[in-house]
Amino acid sequence: MLQSLRYAFMLVCLALVMTGCASNQNLQSGISSYEYSPAESAPGSAKAEKLWQTFERYEGAPYQYGGTTARGFDCSGFITTAFREGLGQQLPRTTSQMLRHGDVVHPRDVKPGDIVFFRIAGKDQHAGIYMGDDRFIHASTSSGVIMSELNGYYWKDRFSGARRFD
Numbered sequence: 720m721l722q723s724l725r726y727a728f729m730l731v732c733l734a735l736v737m738t739g740c741a742s743n744q745n746l747q748s749g750i751s752s753y754e755y756s757p758a759e760s761a762p763g764s765a766k767a768e769k770l771w772q773t774f775e776r777y778e779g780a781p782y783q784y785g786g787t788t789a790r791g792f793d794c795s796g797f798i799t800t801a802f803r804e805g806l807g808q809q810l811p812r813t814t815s816q817m818l819r820h821g822d823v824v825h826p827r828d829v830k831p832g833d834i835v836f837f838r839i840a841g842k843d844q845h846a847g848i849y850m851g852d853d854r855f856i857h858a859s860t861s862s863g864v865i866m867s868e869l870n871g872y873y874w875k876d877r878f879s880g881a882r883r884f885d
Contacts, residue, residue: 766806767831770848773805774856774864781863794846797858798834801848802884810834810884814846821882829881835869838879849881 776789777800783791787800795814802808811817817834824833831851836843847857850866858864867874 764831764851767850769805770801770832770850770856773801774848774850774866776804777801777864779863779865780858782858782860786858792858792864794858797856797864798846798848801856806832808884814844817846817882817884818843818880821884824881824883826878826881830883833881833883835881836879837874837877839877843879845877 777792777797780789780797781791782793783796784793785796786792787796792800795812795817798817799810799812802810811820814836818836821834824830829835829849831849833849835847835849835855837845837847839845845857847855847867849855849869853869854866855869856864856866859867869875869878
């Protein structure tokens with residue numbers, strides 16, 4: 720009986736983790752502690768430079784569902800904080816609201832500062848900020864605020880779209 724309860728508890732915990740902003744750092748080819756060079760983003764992109772500065776301030780901050788501060792971020796909490804602090808721009812708070820309100824961007828037209836979305840477990844539930852050169856910044860459940868590659872092992876087949884907020 721006790722074994723069954725432990726198993727049920729583990730399944731419930733796993734389901735809760737999967738419903739938040741999901742990622743698995745062990746499966747993705749992320750890049751951490753990357754040295755930013757403005758020349759690697761869009762030429763003259765002040766927007767990207769300000770977002771990089773915000774990322775550097777919070778890189779490594781832990782994941783916390785519903786979090787919007789350095790004590791812990793979820794994916795949309797990190798995005799809204801980065802846009803508010805770096806660009807003075809207010810975005811919708813949740814991933815689903817961002818999907819509804821942003822301007823649709825075709826994958827070949829994604830630019831630094833666009834929000835990229837990922838389908839995990841059949842639902843668009845994770846998002847990050849595209850920074851150019853195949854990189855995006857985000858708050859992952861396993862590693863907190865990090866940078867990853869769009870074409871990384873974990874992310875390339877989960878990319879589902881992008882939105883722009885100008």
